[in-house]
Amino acid sequence: MMLEDLYRLLRSGHVQAQGVVDTITQPIVVLDHNLCVVTANNAFIKTFKADRDDIQGRLFFELGNGQWNIDALRQLVAAVIPNAAAVIGFKVSHDFPAIGQRTFLVDARRLAHPDDNSSNVLVLFEDVTERQRHDEEMDFILAETRHRMKNLFAVVRSIAMQTETQGRSALDYRDTLLGRLDVALRAEEIEVSDSPAELKPLLIQTVGPIGMERLECTGPTVSLPSSKVLPISMTFHELATNAAKYGALSVPDGRIRVNWSLQEGPRGRTHLHCEWREQNGPRVEAPDRKGYGTDLIRGTCAHLGGNSELNFAPEGLTAKITIPL
Amino acid sequence: MIPPVEDEFGHGGCVLVVEDELFIALEVKTVLTEAGFRVLGPASSVDHALDLINEERPNSAVLDFNLGREKVTPIALHLRTLGVPFVLTSATSADELSRHRSLDGINNLGKPTDPIRLVDTVRAMHA
Numbered sequence: 022m023m024l025e026d027l028y029r030l031l032r033s034g035h036v037q038a039q040g041v042v043d044t045i046t047q048p049i050v051v052l053d054h055n056l057c058v059v060t061a062n063n064a065f066i067k068t069f070k071a072d073r074d075d076i077q078g079r080l081f082f083e084l085g086n087g088q089w090n091i092d093a094l095r096q097l098v099a100a101v102i103p104n105a106a107a108v109i110g111f112k113v114s115h116d117f118p119a120i121g122q123r124t125f126l127v128d129a130r131r132l133a134h135p136d137d138n139s140s141n142v143l144v145l146f147e148d149v150t151e152r153q154r155h156d157e158e159m160d161f162i163l164a165e166t167r168h169r170m171k172n173l174f175a176v177v178r179s180i181a182m183q184t185e186t187q188g189r190s191a192l193d194y195r196d197t198l199l200g201r202l203d204v205a206l207r208a209e210e211i212e213v214s215d216s217p218a219e220l221k222p223l224l225i226q227t228v229g230p231i232g233m234e235r236l237e238c239t240g241p242t243v244s245l246p247s248s249k250v251l252p253i254s255m256t257f258h259e260l261a262t263n264a265a266k267y268g269a270l271s272v273p274d275g276r277i278r279v280n281w282s283l284q285e286g287p288r289g290r291t292h293l294h295c296e297w298r299e300q301n302g303p304r305v306e307a308p309d310r311k312g313y314g315t316d317l318i319r320g321t322c323a324h325l326g327g328n329s330e331l332n333f334a335p336e337g338l339t340a341k342i343t344i345p346l
Numbered sequence: 347m348i349p350p351v352e353d354e355f356g357h358g359g360c361v362l363v364v365e366d367e368l369f370i371a372l373e374v375k376t377v378l379t380e381a382g383f384r385v386l387g388p389a390s391s392v393d394h395a396l397d398l399i400n401e402e403r404p405n406s407a408v409l410d411f412n413l414g415r416e417k418v419t420p421i422a423l424h425l426r427t428l429g430v431p432f433v434l435t436s437a438t439s440a441d442e443l444s445r446h447r448s449l450d451g452i453n454n455l456g457k458p459t460d461p462i463r464l465v466d467t468v469r470a471m472h473a
Contacts, residue, residue, distance in 0.1 A: 164439065171437040172367065175458040179369035183376065205369070248390070248414040252368050290393075320372050324387075326394040 047147050051132060054140035056081050056098065068148070070119040081144075088117050094127065101129050101142050112149075123150045176205060183317070197262075204258045208251035217244040220253070220293075224279060227257040231270050232277060240281035243293060249346060252321045256329075259314035260297050260340055268338055269302030276300045283346075290345045292327070299337035307333040318342075358383035359405035359472045364395045364421055365435070366413040370457070374408060374435070374464070381465040390414075395421045404430055406471040408464065410457075411436035411443065422448040431471040435459040 042049060048065035050058055058076045066073055069085060081098075082090040097108040108129040116122045125146045132141040184198045204227065211218045220243035228236055245253060261270065269275030278298045286292035299305075308315065315331055318340070322329040327344035361383045365371035371388035378385050386404050389395035391413055399421075407425055409418045409432055418434075425432050426448060434454040436443070443449050455463055 168437050168439075171457060175370055175437070176367055178458055179367070179373040182373045183369050246414075248366065255368065317372075320375075321368055324368055324371055324390050326389070326391070326397065 047145055049146075050081065050144045052081050052098070052142045052144060054142075056142070058084070059141060065146070068120070068146070069117065086118055088115065091115065098129050098142060098144065101131060107131070123148060124153050125149065173209070177202065180205060200258065200262060201255070204254050205251060208254050211250050212247040215247075218247070218250045219244055220281065223250065223254055224257055227254045228261040228277075231265055232261060235270065235276045237276065237278045239279070240295075241283060243281065243283060243346075246346060249325065249344065252325055253344065256318050256321050256342060257297075259318050260338075263314055264299055264302070264338070267303070267308075268305065269299035272301070272303055275302040286345060293342075293344045293346050295342045295344075297338075297340040297342070299339070302337050304335050305333050305338055306335075360384045360386055360402065361468055362386040362395065362398060362404040362407040362409075362425075362430075362432075363388040364390075364407065364413065364418060365410040366390045367410070370410075373461075374459070377461040377464060378408070378468065381468070383468060392416050392418070392420050396424065399424060399428070403428060406430060406468055407432035408468065409434055409436075411438045411449075417446070419446050419448045422446075422452070433467050433471065435464070 043063045046064050048068045049062040050065050051060045053059050057078055057080050061076060076084055082095060091113060094113060097111055100106055101108060111127045113127055114124045126149050128145040130143050132139045132143045180201050181198060186194055221238055224238060264270040269277050281293060281295040284292050284294055318329050322342055322344060325344050330341040332339045361378050363374050363385050365374055365388050375385045375388050386398050386402060389398055407430055411418050411434060434452055435457055436454055437457040
């Protein structure tokens, strides 16, 4: 074979091998037995913003102001040479001068050689900064979800406990419980949606189709903070349920008027004043037993630092509710 | 400030309850009331709870950690200053709770909270 042919053959082999190494996107560096840089691929030069001429032949642990001079890594790489061992996935979190805080997984192995007598070390870097950030985010979301689920379970349990059992049928208990669970679920959906809830649509939705034609609302636009969505919809739900069972919504001609206003309360806090007035319903008698939802309405308003006043007048129930927003 | 008074059942004493979840708050109140305590609140926010404490100093307190966007820590700090013992009922991880000095050494009964354990704990705080 002509020398020129041999040269061409060797050259094309070399170019191909170099091409492979430079195409790999992970930074790669080859060190000799003294841990001096023999060669580095393009990704290494690019990632660590190094100058090829500056690093050739220099001690790896002195590169870039000693950015790799990390004790644990030093010991590991040093152990690779005599023992033919490999370091795989050694995690290095470091504030690199040119590229900032990064986390790399470092692999170091003896470089493969046909005679199996190479003392060079191939070091591979994998940037896992983004992956790690993503994992941390996932962990956070998972923990948050777990927390929410625990909370939701506690809420469901409490609704079941707070729904009166005395003097009512299992069917009645079940319907009341499911009605309240529906309200709680819808409120939860509004809370996590992050869109502000408005009083009027919330009132109309809570009263439901039964009140569609018979509910008359008057009041300014009120945006409710998410923490007030559940208590306010629960209060309307209880009032509407009672109206459908015993009040204005239990007869065809019954009507409900709801008026509200915002007023400045003590210490500059805004209070919502809301009046629910039932008209043209059957003659009203004050309920003589619990489970009418009145306790729940009272408890709900008190929980928010407000109050409620239920007046069972013969011509129709009037409820006055005050809640700080 | 009015000093704590014994309730009509004569043995309970007054417990402040701070819990933002409506139904959980009502349940805690029911459990404690049935066990013979008088319940201050339940309060759903830091402001509301501080108002209640200023009206009447409780013998003890049962606190949730997350109150919507608020944390219970200002209340915990205030109760510590007043020397009022309290316990947490929170689903928040021990890790997160340990970051707040005002909750140092405070027992967390977790959530959902076992009502029997809750009553026993409050009794022990009043003993």
